[in-house]
């Protein structure tokens with residue numbers, strides 16, 4: 001028995017598109033968003049963080065089901081626009097926005113520039129003044145508090161992100177100093193990979209309270225409060241997935257209470273991993289099997305160059321993503337295998353001591369839950385393999401949504417500086 005995506009055998013997809021390959025299940029992708037949408041109160045709008053998977057078709061599919069967009073670069077902004085998102089449903093976040101990026105934010109008329117420093121505020125003011133416009137700016141706060149339970153804790157620490165809450169509380173007259181800025185909201189992002197419901201609720205409660213205090217203190221209205229997100233998915237043994245029903249039961253009253261007091265305020269949650277991770281499988285083909293001093297190795301045609309996250313997130317002990325033998329999913333996993341990629345570095349292991357059936361050359365190995373932080377968060381140029389193909393299965397049909405890089409593509413942007421000319425120049429001197 002084979003792993004299937006919407007009824008299509010994985011070997012069929014691998015034969016048609018080649019390997020290594022990312023396959024996304026469009027039903028799973030839409031289902032994540034719709035499932036959350038149906039449970040969370042409607043006042044909370046979901047913004048898709050393109051960082052987690054900036055594929056144009058993934059973005060378009062999510063947008064088609066009502067997701068807005070949170071972008072952090074020119075390419076992500078362009079992706080969101082091409083995917084059909086309206087400027088009023090796009091926010092731009094990031095600590096190092098260039099003038100080119102800020103110009104695009106102003107010229108496109110996006111909903112909010114999430115400003116991360118006083119210096120950035122000066123640049124926005126200058127650029128908006130030059131254009132004779134008023135820039136919609138939300139302040140990203142680096143909060144004084146932190147809440148435990150995240151894979152990466154953001155609050156209460158020195159960070160390059162946002163403006164320290166203490167500094168803002170002291171910034172009397174800030175709002176009046178910037179004539180071409182409309183302070184319209186607050187954004188806080190507390191961390192990522194949160195797998196407990198309670199810290200998410202607690203984060204949200206405190207962010208909403210902080211937003212109220214700051215808007216009172218500094219004297220601006222809350223058109224938007226962005227409560228971040230950081231909702232995780234379980235990758236590793238011993239982890240459990242979020243209980244969305246439980247999350248909704250706890251979170252909705254907090255949101256509703258704030259909404260009752262601020263009925264005009266747009267409430268935003270930013271989600272990347274939670275929306276995209278489950279839908280994706282990274283598919284590689286076994287090139288060789290070998291035994292080295294008693295350890296089984298399956299050497300495949302793709303590795304950490306496309307899936308850096310699989311080497312383990314923030315832990316000393318290597319923990320594996322869920323890895324399966326896709327072309328024989330029903331066979332008992334009675335052996336222990338290291339799954340290696342093609343890179344010439346010992347770190348190129350997708351999984352260590354993975355329980356698999358006896359592996360043969362030509363088998364397809366899959367890393368599940370891999371739709372977030374895949375190729376675009378990996379060193380795809382390392383050893384010149386380039387990006388893998390990406391395929392989206394939608395309504396029972398498969399679509400190539402990103403072509404595999406060819407060696408010519410990787411070389412296309414290089415210019416050969418003629419060594420012959422250099423040599424001549426030196427000898428004639």
Ligand SMILES: *Cc1c(COP(=O)(O)O)cnc(C)c1O
Nearest residue numbers: 049052189192230270271272273
């Ligand atoms: C990375 C990031 C996200 C998305 O995080 P996930 O854990 O993938 O949901 C959202 N907002 C900001 C500001 C980020 O930096």
